Amino acid sequence: GAGVSQSPRYKVAKRGQDVALRCDPISGHVSLFWYQQALGQGPEFLTYFQNEAQLDKSGLPSDRFFAERPEGSVSTLKIQRTQQEDSAVYLCASSRLGSSYNEQFFGPGTRLTVL
Amino acid sequence: AQSVAQPEDQVNVAEGNPLTVKCTYSVSGNPYLFWYVQYPNRGLQFLLKYITGDNLVKGSYGFEAEFNKSQTSFHLKKPSALVSDSALYFCAVRASFGNEKLTFGTGTRLTIIP
Numbered sequence: 307g308a309g310v311s312q313s314p315r316y317k318v319a320k321r322g323q324d325v326a327l328r329c330d331p332i333s334g335h336v337s338l339f340w341y342q343q344a345l346g347q348g349p350e351f352l353t354y355f356q357n358e359a360q361l362d363k364s365g366l367p368s369d370r371f372f373a374e375r376p377e378g379s380v381s382t383l384k385i386q387r388t389q390q391e392d393s394a395v396y397l398c399a400s401s402r403l404g405s406s407y408n409e410q411f412f413g414p415g416t417r418l419t420v421l
Numbered sequence: 422a423q424s425v426a427q428p429e430d431q432v433n434v435a436e437g438n439p440l441t442v443k444c445t446y447s448v449s450g451n452p453y454l455f456w457y458v459q460y461p462n463r464g465l466q467f468l469l470k471y472i473t474g475d476n477l478v479k480g481s482y483g484f485e486a487e488f489n490k491s492q493t494s495f496h497l498k499k500p501s502a503l504v505s506d507s508a509l510y511f512c513a514v515r516a517s518f519g520n521e522k523l524t525f526g527t528g529t530r531l532t533i534i535p
Contacts (some may be wrong), residue, residue, distance in 0.1 A: 310464070337521055348425075348511050348525030349465070362520055397464060401521070409455060410523065412464035 308332070310413035312398050318419045319388045327383045327416045331400030338381050339410060340373055341397040349397055355381060388420045423448040425512050427526035434502045435534050442497040442529045444512030451517040454495040456486055459509040459528070468510075471495060472517075482506070502533045 311330045319325050331338050337356050341349035342365075351365040357378040366373070370389075375381040385392055395417050399410035424447045434440040446452055453472055457465040469480025476488045486497045495512060509530050513523040 339522065341523075341525075346527075348513075348527045349523075351522040351524070354520075354522060362522060365522070399465075409467045409470055411467065412457070414462070414464045 310398055310400055310411055312396075312413040312416050314416060315414060316417050316419075318421065320421055321390060322387050324384065324386045325388055325418065327385075327396050327418070329381045329383070329398030329400075329413060331379065331381070331398070332402075332411055335400035335402050335411075336378075337401045337410075338375060339399040339401075340381070340383050341399065342367075343395040343397055343415070345394070352383070352396075385418075388418075390420050393418055393420045423514055423516060423524045425514050425524055425526035427510075427512055427529045429529050430527070431530050431532070433532045433534060436504055437501050440497075440499050440502045440506070440531065440533075442510050442512075442531060444495045444497065444526060445493050446495060446512070446514040447493065448514050448516050448524075452495075453515050453517055454486075454488065455513040455515075455523065456480065456484070456495075456497050457511045457513060457525075459511065465511065468497070504533045504535055507531055507533045 313328045339354040340352040343349045353363040353373045355375045370386045372384045395415040397415045399412045401408040401410045426445045455470045456468040459465050471478050471488045479485045484499050509528050511528050512526045
């Protein structure tokens with residue numbers, strides 16, 4: 307596909323369950339970002355990778371959140387022991403190497419609802 | 422720290438009239454500024470960016486934005502609004518050096534009235 311894809315598009319979890327959210331970036335894009343968008347808010351930065359290296363994870367809200375990109379392509383955001391406050395849309399974005407001012411291309415997001 | 426303010430939660434404009442969606446920012450050093458649009462159940466779509474050079478930048482779907490360094494603003498504009506422009510608009514900023522992460526505003530819902 308031509309764009310960033312994310313799966314699943316919707317996820318309902320019971321409080322305490324673990325979830326894994328997947329992001330497939332645009333082919334060849336080196337940088338990959340995760341954002342969290344709460345209802346009625348703008349996206350907030352969680353973490354980002356350049357190839358397989360996680361360069362910044364300062365936005366992860368707690369140690370229950372973990373992200374990886376082991377081969378420098380697909381990334382997974384894992385949330386352990388989900389809480390109701392984790393309910394949000396999780397957006398993935400990618401950008402290509404070469405210039406630090408390239409725009410980020412966003413996927414459709416995964417809407418997580420924790421009951 | 423970097424931040425973005427979008428002072429209007431909602432903007433209503435009659436079809437055919439010009440529109441403006443306001444954005445002000447704060448960042449250390451020179452800013453890179455972006456506008457994105459979000460349609461229901463879809464991700465953010467890139468509209469335009471300011472990196473350097475001409476203060477007036479043109480983007481997709483007839484949108485443009487004016488960078489004003491003294492007022493730290495980057496307002497989005499369009500000369501003639503279409504009903505299809507109705508959506509949620511986000512302004513974002515990042516510093517020109519270091520971390521690539523974007524900081525977004527809270528969004529402005531634009532409604533074009535037929």
